[in-house]
Amino acid sequence: MTFTLSLAATEERAATIRAPQTDRPVPFIDLVPQFRAMSAEVMATVEKVFTEQKFILGDEVVGLEDEIATYCDARFAIGCNSGTDALIIALQALGIGEGDEVITSPFSFFATASSICRAGATPVFVDIDPESFNLDVQAIEEAITPHTKAIMPVHLFGQCCDMEPIFRLAQKYGLKIVEDACQAIGSEYQGRRAGVLGNVGCFSFFPTKNLGGAGDGGMMTTDDPELVGKLRRLRVHGDVGQYEHLDLGMNSRLDSLQAAVLRLKLRRLDEWTAARQHNAQRYGELFRQSGILDTIKLPKIQPERRHVFNQYCVRVLNGQRDHVMQQLKANQIGCAVYYPKPLHLQTCFKHLGYRPGQFPEAEAASRDILALPSYPELPVADQDRVASCLAQICHQSRAEQQIRRAA
Numbered sequence: 545m546t547f548t549l550s551l552a553a554t555e556e557r558a559a560t561i562r563a564p565q566t567d568r569p570v571p572f573i574d575l576v577p578q579f580r581a582m583s584a585e586v587m588a589t590v591e592k593v594f595t596e597q598k599f600i601l602g603d604e605v606v607g608l609e610d611e612i613a614t615y616c617d618a619r620f621a622i623g624c625n626s627g628t629d630a631l632i633i634a635l636q637a638l639g640i641g642e643g644d645e646v647i648t649s650p651f652s653f654f655a656t657a658s659s660i661c662r663a664g665a666t667p668v669f670v671d672i673d674p675e676s677f678n679l680d681v682q683a684i685e686e687a688i689t690p691h692t693k694a695i696m697p698v699h700l701f702g703q704c705c706d707m708e709p710i711f712r713l714a715q716k717y718g719l720k721i722v723e724d725a726c727q728a729i730g731s732e733y734q735g736r737r738a739g740v741l742g743n744v745g746c747f748s749f750f751p752t753k754n755l756g757g758a759g760d761g762g763m764m765t766t767d768d769p770e771l772v773g774k775l776r777r778l779r780v781h782g783d784v785g786q787y788e789h790l791d792l793g794m795n796s797r798l799d800s801l802q803a804a805v806l807r808l809k810l811r812r813l814d815e816w817t818a819a820r821q822h823n824a825q826r827y828g829e830l831f832r833q834s835g836i837l838d839t840i841k842l843p844k845i846q847p848e849r850r851h852v853f854n855q856y857c858v859r860v861l862n863g864q865r866d867h868v869m870q871q872l873k874a875n876q877i878g879c880a881v882y883y884p885k886p887l888h889l890q891t892c893f894k895h896l897g898y899r900p901g902q903f904p905e906a907e908a909a910s911r912d913i914l915a916l917p918s919y920p921e922l923p924v925a926d927q928d929r930v931a932s933c934l935a936q937i938c939h940q941s942r943a944e945q946q947i948r949r950a951a
Contacts, residue, residue, distance in 0.1 A: 572917050573752055573919045578919075589807075590805065599801065600800065604803040607803070608623060615813075616729075618766065619768075620766050621765045624762045624796040626796070627750065629779070633793075633796065634722045634744035634764055637778055638694065638743060639693075644666070644691060646665050646666070646693065647670060648667055649679050650672070651677060651910065652698045652700060665694075666691075668687050671906055678698065679697050679706075681705070684713055688713070688719075692719060694722055697710055699723065699728035700728075701853065702731050707734075726762075729753070731852045732850035740765060749762060754820070755806060762796075777793055778794065779793060779794070779798075817853075819920035820853040823856060824918065827842075827916065830928070834934075840861065840938065841859040856915060857913050860914050865914055882915050889907075
């Protein structure tokens, strides 16, 4: 009898947020509505670039660099071909290469670690904080060796790392800081924007980012007037003009088409960020209302942060993540895992000697994390459907567990 009442109560709770069911899929991300809202402006901007036939660097890139520098409150911004290239160039410009070590997170996109290797250095991983998914600052100092030359904090999912203690460690040991801010344009720490919290900040304009282009693109920010010249050289084969090459750089120029589109979109970035923040707040309200916080754990905004929610990621507890994801997809609701395999366990980094269990928080996050649809134009009805379906899945799973325990 007790079980019957409990099951009825859970079903009633799920019904409180149940949205009308439709056959229309809910995509994980949909870039089309954003384009439709500004298609005339975008196409006019693209046509202008084609009319002028100035495709590489040029005025549009300079304009974007100036506007990004202003937006990030940085003295300088330097465009490049991608966020990955931004990380590589930043490390090279700081003189980091063979024999050097760079401390970073094992719970990030692959480019975080691969950029360190591409620069010739060795990534050294430390575990993450389970609340923010960012570097556990308490673990950094233990990983510092005489070979350590830099720290690469990752502002994951759009929330800044705890940068004050990282800065103090860098000062204490004479280390450089390269911010992997590829998911975090506009995020803030203690009132300061990502990109000015270290020696170089690195951004990505991949189409799904908060500020996404029509292809690849990247940006580096710095306040160092001596460093900016080298960053600019390295993106064009180390060339300083007149066919004089001071460094072994790369071909990583940001093209004018991307810059022109990004300049147009930058004007709306804060509006889109507010929509992402609203989505996150509303998800939290819906999940609390549905009574499923014993099954999922909401993302937590850390003190003195501006979280820009490039991804909205919950933790699905009790080993149920894969089941929940499978059920959401069966109901045509998009979702994704960021990231299913931590970097220290990737095959290509086997030579570094890391082993399963060495970074338990990163490995637990890889097992638990689930990203839900949360782009700026996400319709309210779609969000309601996501929340309703997730609640039903969680309540059904709970009921099945109760049945098994009662049997």
